[in-house]
Amino acid sequence: MPDVRGRLRGPVALVGALLTVVLLAAPAGGAVPAGPAPLESIPTFDVVLTLRTDGILQVRETITYDFDRGGGHGIVRRVPFRHADRLFDVRGISASSSTGAPARARTLKLLHDVRISVGDGRHKVTGRQAYVIEYDVAWAFTPYADHDELVWDAIGTSWDVPIANAAVRVEAPMPLRHAGCRAGNPGLTTRCARDRDGPYAVDFTQSGLRPHEGMTVRVRLPKRAVAVAAPRYAPPHWAGTWPGTAALALALGAVALAARRPVPRRGTGGVLLACGALLTIADAGDDVLAHGPWAFSLGDRCAAGLAMMIMGAAIACARRPGSAQLAAGAAGED
Template identity: 65%
Template sequence: MRGRVRGPAIGAGVLLVALLVVPAAADPAVRPRIPTYDVVLTLRADGILHVRETITFDFAGGGHGIVRRLRYRDGDRLYEVRDVRASSSTGAPARVRTTKLGHELRIGVGTRGPEVRGRQAYVIEYDVLRAFTPRAGFDELGWDAIGTGWDVPIEHAAVRVEAPVRLRDVRCRAGRPGASVGCAADRDGRYAIDFTQSGLAAGEGIRVRVRLPDRAVTAPPPAYARPHWAGTWLGTALLVLALGAAALAVRRPPHRRAGTGLAAAGVLLVVADAGNDVAARGPWAFSLGDPSLAGLALLTVGAGIVLAHRGRDA
């Protein structure tokens, strides 16, 4: 009799837990989200873009800070981000850690601090240099105000643009890149304009384009990095010839030391070529030009010789 009662009792308990827990987990109100995201873009007369982002993040069950992903390289275009700082009006840990990964600058705020729960407010500020692009008769700024790297929905976003001159041509688009809609706009005098957008899904952003009259700001020229692959036909030809030479070396390999020396020289050439760019602009600014291709050619031949000797020894 006891066994007959225990089975239904366990089943009823499991059903009760499912009824109480599963709906709570499915309730979007308890999932991480960004209730409000306010950005102020201040276009300074010296050509520097000052950005102030106020982010209200609801951690729901808990989390360790936020990470703002900011593209510092778009194609070959480079943006210089300086003076990154953060704070929290709700007392959440706000120590800043910046790392470059890929073409992104990742700004971690409170990521190594204690866990926080519920709704927290963060303020991130930074300056962007070389953000303007000189055009015929005007200077243009194109900027993704909130980024597309957030993996949580943003319920309400507001972007304010302030300039030292009258704003005549300002546009705002919201959504995913290539599939966006216009933002609601409200002018605040001649020198500022506010954009708003609600219901942004994860991965969606807000991009603002501003055109200022020529010489309205002292905009330094844009900075560009060399393409990651900058080899010419000469370097490519060397690499192709090296593949043929490696095939011949496998059949009749020279001394093993020759192979080791060629491989070492190849590595040094690649490191020297890419190292100049890395030292100047970070680990993801590397560019492989003809010296790198020549180094890969030497490395290919040297590795072929070494492998041929290993095969014969085996």
């Protein structure tokens, strides 16, 4: 038999070397440069955080977004309503534009964030546009034995574009003696520049933020300075203990046994599937009804339900028409 692989090895290596030379010699933008690609950015991002006496954090964001010559249909701001197991109530959302850009606000609650889409999908805007987003946040303060505290990421870390200049102003009904700010990634932060504007307001600034870098403000307040409601918590999304996890692992390991004889009747698989689905829905349903569709928690009942569904599906597949013939053919070959 001719050695086809040996004959092709030389030509393939030659073609690869030629392609490498061509790619290294070619200009970075191609044979005919078409000019720089559109580069979006946020020239300015100004936030005012007002700490109200009723325990509500009032937020006003003024975002100047440069769509460059490529244009866009608006911006998307993601505000967290859940951090780990801690819940926040983001409400009273409104938007406007001082540059006349479409500023209709549409909201969608995702797994951990409230997605605020500002703009119009039918109308495209170009250049620099200014948007104002306002909303209130409840359950944002954390009570301690000797003080109350607010920790809030003022601009978020979901922006895919750089932010040239960001400013966060904190206003309170009492003197702000303990207020700080850190900027950057969660694990690599720098201290923000600070400028006090009287005893009741503090300004923090930061320039040159890269994509997905934020500004986190921490304010420490004396007890009873504001009415702090008890924080709200939701159970973790996976709350299963070792028995439920073990049952799920055993079900996965027992799938191979479903193909052996004798196989339970096909109706058994359907019953297991139905019961497993009911257990899974019941486990997630109570949390969903109490806190919304993204506050679900899956525990041991869900693990048992998934185990039953896995076994039911394995039995149903093993009882399919043709599976017996395949098993018989394999036995005949042996």
